[in-house]
Amino acid sequence: MRTERKPTRLDRVFARLDREPERPAHIGVPRMSRHRVVLFGAALAFYLAIVWAVLITSWLVRLDWQVMFFRPYQQWSEIHAFVDYYVVLGQRGPTAVMVAAWLGWRSWRQHTLRPLLALGVSLLLLNVTVGAAKYGMGRLGPHYATEIGSNEMWLGGDIFPSGHTANAVVTWGILAYLASTPRARRWLSALSAVTSLGVGLSTVYIGTHWLSDVVLGWVAGLLILLALPWFEPVIARAETRILALRARRQDRRGGTAKAGPLGRPVVLTPLTGRADTAPEPVAAGRPASRSPARLAPGPHTTRAERSPVTPAGSRRPPHAERHPRGTTSAARP
DSSP states (O other), X not given: OOOOOOOOHHHHHHHHHHXXXXXXXXXXXXXXXXXXXXXXXXXXXXXXXXXXXXXXXOHHHHHHHHHHHHOHHHHTGGGHHHHHHHGGGGOHHHHHHHHHHHHHHHHHHHTOSHHHHHHHHHHHHHHHHHHXXXXXXXXXXXXXXXXXXXXXXXXXXXXXXXXXXXXXXXHHHHHHHTOSXXXXXXXXXXXXXXXXXXXXXXXHHHTSSOHHHHHHHHHHHHHHHHHGGGGHHHHHHHHHHHHHHHHHHHHHHHOOOOOOOOOOOOXXXXXOSOTTOSOOOOOTTSOXXXXXXXXXXXXXXXXXXXXXXXXXXXXXXXXXXXXXXXXXXOOOO
């Protein structure tokens, strides 16, 4: 007996995707144009210039120390509570959950997995690039500075570039990258830029980052967004494979079993040379028309030849004088 498999939560999500209309045709995939390549090269050069300026302890490092000694959290203490909440917009967990919820709804409505896959690729690039730079340069933060005027590099820190700022750029900028219209893309780009800069300045206000950390984190996030069109073929292949795997699972689970080859038919020969081949008389009050009985495999015997059998558990004793149906019984005394 075959039992139906209870659908999982992922199966229900894909089933809802199947009920939605097809992907809108007016939504295009960004390409790596010449303009974008120029912007990527300029941002990369700016990134390297900031790193070099910090390494040689230039005027940028002196500006970092001046801002730290200014102590913004003491100068504007009335906004401290607001900044504590605002800086959450740059934390990886809360922002990723909020943006993934929105992009998941878009994936459901547009019948495509590209928004969620683009978010996953961007966060993976963020972890690899920014994480490697953080631990590779090992800069200490303002609260752990060891020498006034020093760049605090190679001392085991992990704040250069600012992860909060880079995460805010990527997480909120991916909404502009996946926008449906040019107007929405412009507005979302401006909003994500302002939000990410505000997150970076909030970390400077609290005292967890240098000003140069924030600038470098902003450029690091921008580089990831500018490089995403290079990964669009990978995203498209991943979406195709995931949907193909889902289709194979549905076919394997919902397909009917193929019928096996039929066996050789059994040839039924009539019984000849029997004395009781006459049809059995029909009792009174019994309907004359009866549905044809199905023959069971094996040697078939008539009812007259069968010995009476007492059902198991019956309380009635077997009657020795009971004769099979169709035979003449002896006269009773």
